[in-house]
Amino acid sequence: METFDPAELPELLKLYYRRLFPYAQYYRWLNYDDIYIRYQSFNNQSELEKEMQKMNPYKIDIGAVYSHRPNQHNTVKLGAFQAQEKELVFDIDMTDYDDVRRCCSSADICSKCWTLMTMAIRIIDRALKEDFGFKHRLWVYSGRRGVHCWVCDESVRKLSSAVRSGIVEYLSLVKGGQDVKKKVHLSEKIHPFVSKSINIIKKYFQEYALVDQDILENKESWDKILALVPENILSQGHFYTLQQNFPKYHNSLQRWEYLMKAISLQDSTKNDKCGPCLEWEIMLQYCFPRLDINVSKGINHLLKSPFSVHPKTGRISVPIDLQKVEQFDPFTVPTISSLCRELDAISINDEGKEGNEAESDTKRRTRVSYKKSSVSPIINSPWIQPRMDQSGKLINLPANRSQIFIY
């Protein structure tokens, strides 16, 4: 893996914005159609390009777009965006799962816990599509430890803060902070959202929880699970039996099966809930997505733009292919330094075809082409093209725009 040195960022960014940044797709994504003017600041794509190349923003947030000159910290506000209209966004952050992942904590991630993001994307995306009917959903790797989702349907952009909060509430099942042991409580009637989410989790649970996370590996870990089992089920001596018997089994998988049997035996006698409820409550607590409501409900809330560079890791915020969610590996996402190195390598090979400086950036770019770099397979893959084109008329630039504001 290439190392990334934040000190190189200014130079790297320059190159990134000149050669690599996918302006065409980005611009199309931001401009939905004739009627909705995403950026009133630019008359056309090339103005956006020029401005970004001038600024070399090391951070782009959408909502308002900031670009920082690293040494001057000027804030450049690109866009007279209308606060009333904003995409519905979600931010899923791995640190919110620290209580249930054993491999890493805080900003660290690894392949063992990344499955949490996979499950989150599957569960949330299904609901956004099937329950809410949202069509234009873009999932993006945040660059460090999580994923973002952008929902861009026209009707969605106009939703009030109250409705956005309501959507997050609908999608929330894990409740409570550090002082709450049991965070999921299911009622007698299981809403289809819950049962469909459980079905998704079931596909991953064994491998993720019982193998990778090994949640019943030892006393310390299985006590946490047993803490989620209500008193009345444990009080008949089963708790102590479980504790005694767990060591007899060899691995989490066996212990889990044993635990399930114990629960179902109890359940048949005291049935005030659905049968498999407790099993599901445990699975949900360990696997169900955790959303930050503040990110979604605020119409003014800023979220890092796709294709921006993460300042700490150097990784590009790349879109995630929904058809290949399981294959997505955050550790293979290019960093800006690796990209630029790649580009240099390509340039050297292509020497002679460089042309003169008088050529427009666009032309140069197409020739040298990010198409050959690591970013290109991501940007050019079929799923993202249709998505971005679907959003509206192609490259049809709205006529009336206002000027750029620079503060």
Add this chain to the structure above:
Amino acid sequence: MQFSRANWKRLRLTGDQRNVCYPHSLQFYLEPPSESISLIEFESLAIDRVKLLKAVENLGVSYVKGAEPYQSKLESEIRRLKFSFRVSKSGKEIEDLRRWFIQQEMDLLRFRFSILPKDKIQNFLKDSHLHFEAISDDEKKLREPEILASSPSLSGSKTDWESESVYKIPFADALDLFRGRKVYLESGFAYVPLKDIVAIVLNEFRAKLSKALAVSRKIRPLYFHSYTGQDYSTQKNAGKISLDQIDSLSTRSFPPCMRQLHKALRENHHLRHGGRMQYGLFLKGIGLTLEQALQFWKQEFIRGKMDPDKFDKGYSYNIRHSFGKEGKRTDYTPFSCMKIILTNPPSQGDYHGCPFRHSDQELLKQKLQSYKISPGGIHQILDLVKGTHYQVACQKYFEMIHNVDDCGFSLSHPNQFFFESQRILSGNKDIRKESIQPETPQPKPGVQKAKDASSALACLNSSLEMDMEGLEDYFSE
């Protein structure tokens, strides 16, 4: 909101006509009427509306809402009052009134919605700009398990399911349902059973009504006297009353609400919480000190065979609390007439509230007779009560027991009653109007009635003027 005179007459006619047939036309009042109306006409319409709302409230207190006989009684009340449904907005003065108003309007709407025939429901929803459509039986069947699993209001019984209509509405219109996952969502639509639609409609209505009231808050209500005077919380008179005076004071200077509370306390050696609050704070307002209050209540409760220790443990804390000596240390103010009339109505075993508001006619008549009010006076009082002029009725009572033609003030607080009474009885010379006429002969009932009606109206109008004067100051926040 304005009505022109001509149009108002026309509206009246329309109202009457409509009431000949079934009173189920339901309004969401999305657009207010936009004609001019005189203040008197507005007052009259507002009073009518309040009469209706009070009928709603009364029935809601006496019967179980939604069941018989509540439903049929309410229906006949609406017919009887020949209500014109156009007026929806009225002024609000204080939070109490506003909340009360909204609550009664909600109850009324719930009732009227419940008697809407099924075919009219769809029209009502359309007219109210609520995009609801009922789904076909096939569509319902297709989603049966999902809808049943999502909606807590559906019991799951076969018969219920078959008869229940399900409406398909954009999910954003069902916020309170979908946020708690209490409804089935599919492709951006919520599938809402009829029972839950009512909740949505009510919420919409409440939101709109709230907004409308907020806009119109500059219009003061004309059917209750506003309270612009002092609140009798400062203890200027503290210590001027002795405990052994209370019995005689209760008959001479207490308003009927406090008179009956005192009597009940003496007879039962006990009062429930509502009564203790209302009466206790009143006593504080007339000048009882904390020590006196503690002694007063304890004495009486002990007569009721209460253990002195129990009193100290249970009740004395509350008394000290109401004097601001415990807990938050808020010095609670004695209740105004408005507060007593509008909030916390008494139930069986309670003696608080306003007798003119909360006692039925027969009981009130007996009470007034026991207080030795003349039949003519009683008749006038009952008439005023029928017209919902409770405070004016109380003023009439004041006039009768003090033997004056005109009480000389606009009553809005029990402690005001006491204060004015003491003023008269102590022969105070600098009172505003000449109300001391100890040898006034008993006027003929007919004349008296007309005179009193006009003086009642004069009182109303003068209080209105007073209100209007204070309007700007009151609202400059």
